[in-house]
């Protein structure tokens with residue numbers, strides 16, 4: 093067994109796991125279905141109470157005229173950008189070089205729609221107001237991802253968001269929100285979802301990140317926009333005859349976890365603080381602004397895997413099941429806090445970080 097497999101195996105054997113909402117097994121759906129009667133009608137091709145009620149609920153929550161349920165955010169966002177490009181009669185959008193569309197979607201936007209992206213900012217930082225002002229002519233839509241996942245989940249300050257929104261509005265550039273983790277940032281901004289979404293023409297949110305559902309996304313905007321998005325959903329093959337397993341789980345876990353986001357944020361700050369006290373370890377951002385952050389470790393990946401396995405075996409507490417190499421001498425991984433953090437015995441957690449710090453000190457010697 094290589095180190096990578098050993099780490100994930102050791103992680104799976106732990107009694108407590110620091111991040112996430114628990115194992116993504118079939119129980120996730122079974123729990124969500126618990127209160128449903130078997131004879132309840134399913135949705136059919138985007139129609140029916142189950143889908144329409146949820147769409148209405150999310151439109152209200154996001155403060156938008158209308159909302160459409162999609163099987164995935166990938167599908168919803170490519171469609172949103174295509175609609176805005178068609179409106180403007182240009183095929184150019186702007187976004188961050190590490191946004192989901194650019195690095196995780198196999199060039200879907202370019203291959204399927206021939207839309208050209210303008211990459212704003214460099215990979216290591218957030219998009220600033222100046223980047224938007226300097227992005228050049230002919231951009232139909234600017235996509236902002238809040239928080240910017242690939243750089244640890246960082247956020248611009250709210251005044252910057254307002255300034256970007258006002259500028260786009262003035263210049264006739266549509267502003268789209270990749271809000272895969274929108275719910276998770278509300279406690280930091282101390283704003284409602286509707287207040288933040290008001291700054292944007294269209295919004296996507298996800299139900300399987302902090303919310304912890306199975307899959308699924310909502311795309312929201314004005315009625316003309318959502319009507320067009322339904323046509324594209326059909327063209328994409330996303331208008332499944334029934335989407336209710338995703339909708340029921342999205343609704344169930346939204347209700348279960350939406351009010352826990354503040355707690356997850358506080359816990360993320362607590363955990364990041366523990367990492368930052370360890371030799372050779374730091375988090376990005378230093379103080380998390382949501383339930384997520386990245387952990388940077390000044391140690392070769394293989395060495396760190398052995399250290400973590402030893403800690404897991406001795407404490408029964410697991411920090412992560414994977415590490416990614418950055419360079420020969422450093423690695424990192426992502427943390428997203430969910431329900432599991434609250435279950436960890438405090439003494440156990442202190443022990444984990446004592447052991448981690450001791451091991452890191454030895455590496456440095």
Ligand SMILES: Cc1ncc(COP(=O)(O)O)c(C=O)c1O
Pocket residue numbers: 163164165166167192237241270272273298308309
């Ligand atoms: C920031 C961001 N945008 C979009 C997506 C796409 O979501 P989906 O997996 O539903 O296609 C993800 C998924 O990880 C994401 O993290």
